[in-house]
Amino acid sequence: MPLSEEFDAAASYLSNASSLSQVSTAIKLELYGLFKFVTVSHTPNTSRPGIFDFTGRAKWDSWQEVGTRYLVQFDPDGAAQGRYLEIAKSLGWKPGASADDDSLGHGMDGERESTKGVVTGTGVFVSTMSAPKDDDSGTIHGLAITGDAQKLEKMLIAEPSLDLNRKDEYGYTALHLACDRGNLEIVELLLKRGVDRTLKDPDELTALELAETCGHDEIVKILKDGQ
Template identity: 45%
Template structure:
């Protein structure tokens, strides 16, 4: 497997495995920063959260540290993420094994909680932070950035996330449509994403694509 493939598989495993609960907070924050940098190739662009936003501030700082350390070396950041995942128990092919062992019984544990940003419970990097500071799950982040391989891995691990809404009320399809991520939209549709789900403004993914001028996406959803 290439470094990118290992990274994608490790992300999917860490977002669904209870074994990750053994990781300390420092490692969790490092994983968060590595994930964000590997996908964005940059550091946080928003303002640093205030002193009383302890979790948001810690995540912002973790991302900024990684961006400074690995500037221009995204593959090295992915390799470090994989190294940390291995330390937590991941190995190539582990996602399928976890699914087999755990079945669907702890699916609720793998689903995004509407609670805090970076989960310090079993799902290490299940929740990630947007540039504006709001939390969203890995599946939403992958849809937003058009990371199709990660999206595929995450949904293979937990199909219940296909139509899951983030804390702002958007599904992966809404986000992919808004960003014009055609390949992500195609994948979500092929997996059976519900195109009729409404966001808080009572708009479907098609409505959002029209407003955003994403003609390629409109043709897929129309």
């Protein structure tokens, strides 16, 4: 079944949607599986990654689960696209809306994709997403998302008593958000300031586990080195 224009538009929107910062890992994995089901094949076309490839296995399992769920339906591709659109609408997408022409998504394996790419990433797979809303750009969590390490450092110098471990309204610390988005400089700065790396997000993941899930190897290394 060919991709619908709505599916293309929704995928473009999700590749650059700041609303994904509040999405659980389970939903992000589902979006990944749905996208692969519709655009690549109904089931994974590679063998399941080894037990130590945490990220690869999570992605593979999601894709396989979507295939199992939708292949038994009368119109598998139509049903899968419908579910993808349903999630996109819950995250603010409206039919007729599209991402900016120059906005690009990031694949869950870290490669750049077209604006038709799937979200990955706060997410599992939270890959780099668009900047938070303007009113969040001056907070520690907003800066963790945008990756503005210089501005964050100035903020920490000006406000030395700032609680680095405070969770945002969705249950994420700044360290979680930086690990999710792959913002290495932010992670290094927070670690230098003594942030608590053992705290868990709403999906019961530590910052290290989230970085592993998102495939941010450099961040994983510095988090493990500090253990």
